[in-house]
Amino acid sequence: MVHSWHFLTGSLPALKRVWRSYNIGVAIESGQVDHTAALYVITPQGRLARLYVTQLVYAAVPQLGQLLAQEASKLLPGHPAVHSHLSYAQTATITPSRRIRVPGAMGGEVALGANGKPRLYLFFATWDQEVMNLRAQLETLAAYQTEALHSGLPLLTAVDEGSLEPSRAAPGRLLASLPRPLPYPVGIDRTGQIADGYEVQDEPWLVLTSGTGRLLWYYDISTGGPISPAYMIRQIRAALVRSPNAPSSALVQEELAGSPRPLAKLHQQSDHLLGGEPALAAEIRALRGYPVVVNVWASWCTPCRAEFGLFGNASAYFGRHVAFLGADVGDSPGNAQAFMAQHPVSYPSYQMSIPDLTALDPAGIGDTPSTLYFNRAGKLIHTHIGQYLTQGSLNYEIETYALRG
Numbered sequence: 001m002v003h004s005w006h007f008l009t010g011s012l013p014a015l016k017r018v019w020r021s022y023n024i025g026v027a028i029e030s031g032q033v034d035h036t037a038a039l040y041v042i043t044p045q046g047r048l049a050r051l052y053v054t055q056l057v058y059a060a061v062p063q064l065g066q067l068l069a070q071e072a073s074k075l076l077p078g079h080p081a082v083h084s085h086l087s088y089a090q091t092a093t094i095t096p097s098r099r100i101r102v103p104g105a106m107g108g109e110v111a112l113g114a115n116g117k118p119r120l121y122l123f124f125a126t127w128d129q130e131v132m133n134l135r136a137q138l139e140t141l142a143a144y145q146t147e148a149l150h151s152g153l154p155l156l157t158a159v160d161e162g163s164l165e166p167s168r169a170a171p172g173r174l175l176a177s178l179p180r181p182l183p184y185p186v187g188i189d190r191t192g193q194i195a196d197g198y199e200v201q202d203e204p205w206l207v208l209t210s211g212t213g214r215l216l217w218y219y220d221i222s223t224g225g226p227i228s229p230a231y232m233i234r235q236i237r238a239a240l241v242r243s244p245n246a247p248s249s250a251l252v253q254e255e256l257a258g259s260p261r262p263l264a265k266l267h268q269q270s271d272h273l274l275g276g277e278p279a280l281a282a283e284i285r286a287l288r289g290y291p292v293v294v295n296v297w298a299s300w301c302t303p304c305r306a307e308f309g310l311f312g313n314a315s316a317y318f319g320r321h322v323a324f325l326g327a328d329v330g331d332s333p334g335n336a337q338a339f340m341a342q343h344p345v346s347y348p349s350y351q352m353s354i355p356d357l358t359a360l361d362p363a364g365i366g367d368t369p370s371t372l373y374f375n376r377a378g379k380l381i382h383t384h385i386g387q388y389l390t391q392g393s394l395n396y397e398i399e400t401y402a403l404r405g
Contacts, residue, residue, distance in 0.1 A: 058192030097213030
């Protein structure tokens with residue numbers, strides 16, 4: 001299929017008009033673009049026949065294909081039969097906190113998961129060669145591994161997405177074709193459960209984990225471009241410094257004990273997904289007398305995912321004085337709930353569309369992530385567009401616009 005698609009592009013203003021027309025949420029951060037994963041079926045008369053909003057779930061790629069084939073059959077004359085045999089039972093993910101062993105691409109086994117030290121992972125598949133120089137990137141990462149061994153940086157482990165390969169032999173053939181053996185191990189994820197648990201959203205994809213399995217840093221090579229060892233080292237060192245430990249649930253409860261009743265109600269709704277814009281607007285009105293911080297996010301938005309833990313920390317620290325709310329944009333309920341289950345915060349989120357946000361911000365929010373600050377009178381006084389990179393930068397704006405605004 002790689003050579004069968006037609007790709008269209010244009011100027012940024014032209015693209016923004018198309019995104020608005022199709023109600024697509026878009027996040028542009030550090031040159032990377034993330035967007036609502038939507039599939040439109042349009043009739044020859046230009047009418048929308050079907051709309052599918054999907055999320056990349058590696059463990060369910062075959063099931064998604066089966067569903068789309070069944071839906072396509074409904075649109076075709078005679079409704080041709082679809083060979084359906086796959087189960088739709090829920091599949092568990094394998095997160096970085098779990099220690100496991102997987103088959104090695106060149107034999108043996110490869111260890112994954114928390115081992116008390118930060119670790120760097122590369123997720124890829126051999127078909128990435130169709131859209132980039134994968135061999136060159138694998139060899140570049142070999143230079144990083146050499147530096148990591150000498151300077152104590154997190155060591156690299158690569159994981160091939162075996163469930164997406166044309167054959168089981170494909171990873172081994174690729175590695176054997178390189179001019180020299182790679183100095184880092186390459187394991188095989190044949191179920192997709194590991195990629196889902198490590199929150200991989202594209203390929204090739206780098207992810208840094210803490211010694212306990214927390215996700216500290218992402219980099220999407222397919223959209224961000226080839227990455228150099230020097231850039232990786234700077235980003236990894238910064239991520240290790242600026243990523244505070246997530247507070248335990250017991251510590252969060254201790255921090256928030258004694259909150260005023262309106263704020264305590266929000267804490268009781270932590271990680272709940274509630275109604276749309278009217279309900280969120282009503283909640284903001286009901287919170288008059290307290291400053292309100294609304295984080296606009298989506299599970300498909302890489303910068304949103306990267307900053308979500310910062311809001312978890314901030315909401316625990318400031319939650320007795322500031323009301324925190326989330327606005328989830330362009331997501332399916334299942335994707336949003338699954339994301340919140342892995343990234344707990346002490347407040348609820350409201351599911352919305354991009355047009356809904358204009359009711360909250362007359363200037364119109366076009367990007368995720370964004371953060372809205374309302375004063376005690378319920379007036380919007382500041383909008384932060386883009387990702388917070390550090391806990392300090394987020395806490396500073398909360399103190400400036402929420403506590404002093």
